[in-house]
Amino acid sequence: xAPGQALEEIRDMMNRSTRSYLCGWSPLxxxxxxxxxxxxxxxxxxxxxxHAYDSGFPIAPVCIVAVVTLALxxxxxxxxxxxxxxxxxxxxxxxxxxxxxxxxxxLPVFIGGMMxxxxxxxxxxxxEWIPAVMLCFYGLAVTNLSKCSEPSLEWPGxxxxxxxxxxxxxxxxxxxxxxxxFGAVHVVYGVYLxxxxxx
Amino acid sequence: xxEQNPILLDGYDKLFENRVRLGVMSVLAANxxxxxxxxxxxxxxxxxxxxxxLRALETAGYVTSVKQFIGRKPNTSYSITEQGRCAFxxxxxxxxxxxxx
Numbered sequence: 001x002a003p004g005q006a007l008e009e010i011r012d013m014m015n016r017s018t019r020s021y022l023c024g025w026s027p028l029x030x031x032x033x034x035x036x037x038x039x040x041x042x043x044x045x046x047x048x049x050x051h052a053y054d055s056g057f058p059i060a061p062v063c064i065v066a067v068v069t070l071a072l073x074x075x076x077x078x079x080x081x082x083x084x085x086x087x088x089x090x091x092x093x094x095x096x097x098x099x100x101x102x103x104x105x106x107l108p109v110f111i112g113g114m115m116x117x118x119x120x121x122x123x124x125x126x127x128e129w130i131p132a133v134m135l136c137f138y139g140l141a142v143t144n145l146s147k148c149s150e151p152s153l154e155w156p157g158x159x160x161x162x163x164x165x166x167x168x169x170x171x172x173x174x175x176x177x178x179x180x181x182f183g184a185v186h187v188v189y190g191v192y193l194x195x196x197x198x199x
Numbered sequence: 200x201x202e203q204n205p206i207l208l209d210g211y212d213k214l215f216e217n218r219v220r221l222g223v224m225s226v227l228a229a230n231x232x233x234x235x236x237x238x239x240x241x242x243x244x245x246x247x248x249x250x251x252x253l254r255a256l257e258t259a260g261y262v263t264s265v266k267q268f269i270g271r272k273p274n275t276s277y278s279i280t281e282q283g284r285c286a287f288x289x290x291x292x293x294x295x296x297x298x299x300x
Contacts, residue, residue: 003297006221010291013225017233017241 022150023084024193026077031186033076037069038179045175057127063120073182101149105141112137128171131178135164138182152196156189208297210289214259219244219252224287227262227279234276253277261286 001009044058044065094102115133119126139160146153163181167174215221222242226233233241239249256262261283266275279287 001216001218001221003294006215007291007294007298009218009221010225013222013241014229017226018229 022153022193023081024190024195024197025084026081026190027156027186027193028190029076029080030073031183031188031190033069033073034186035179035183037065037073038175038183040065042175042179059120059127101145104144104148108137108141108144112141128174129168131174131181132164132167132171135160135167135178135181137164139164150193152193153189156185159185208293211293211297212286212290214255214261215287215290217252219248220256223249223252223256223277224261224279224283227277228284228287232265232276232278234274238277256283259283259286 041062044061112133115137116130119130119133139157139162141157142153142160143157146157160181163177163185167177167181170177215224219242223238226238226241235249235253239246242249253262253264257264261280262277263280264275264277266273268274
């Protein structure tokens with residue numbers, strides 16, 4: 001083996017073998033944020049019809065809640081992980097492995113997010129499709145993430161896709177399914193991870 | 200080869216010429232410990248093959264193993280020794296020097 005090739009192989013092995021530990025508290029906190037945000041939107045919408053545009057649908061407040069929920073949903077687990085890593089003396093590094101995890105998760109999420117934003121601006125009342133798009137893209141991202149991180153992520157990923165597809169057909173219950181997917185699935189998976197790491 | 204150019208190849212370790220042994224050392228250098236099954240999956244080799252190479256590294260004093268039970272399943276995990284880390288680092292340095300020639 002040529003020296004260059006050997007060095008390349010060493011680097012690749014060291015990067016690929018470094019495992020990322022997923023702790024249950026992150027999905028749990030993220031799920032609680034999603035539950036709170038989703039239920040708040042449910043209250044805001046009340047009986048407004050998501051299908052008809054311009055019929056008193058409170059788009060502005062809903063968008064504000066959505067942005068706050070998204071920000072908290074990402075920030076709260078992130079800050080929590082930082083604190084936890086600091087306590088355990090682990091430096092949070094943006095190495096090749098973490099970069100790959102980041103792209104695997106956020107590329108589909110970014111595309112889904114862009115589509116959702118486009119649907120917010122659509123004049124033909126596409127709101128009812130937004131939860132389905134978010135669930136499907138996020139589900140795909142999580143399913144793919146299972147291949148380079150925690151293998152048990154495959155199940156919540158597939159369940160999210162399933163809920164997303166259900167939301168495509170049962171659009172009347174889209175928001176409720178969103179709460180189920182982003183809230184309940186996160187919380188259940190988080191609790192599962194916590195118990196798994198203890199047992 | 201070492202006789203031809205002893206200065207240049209200082210630190211070069213014959214034991215790491217094999218792909219599997221080099222892979223094992225890379226994985227163990229980057230992780231506190233690694234279990235047998237994960238190591239096998241990571242390197243894509245057979246049980247017997249990996250066992251042979253691990254034994255060679257263990258005999259050289261580069262890796263240590265801990266056998267334990269997780270529930271009822273036997274589990275062997277490996278980690279790099281101080282000596283192994285020194286040898287591996289020296290080997291990498293030798294390889295980089297070779298590249299620059």
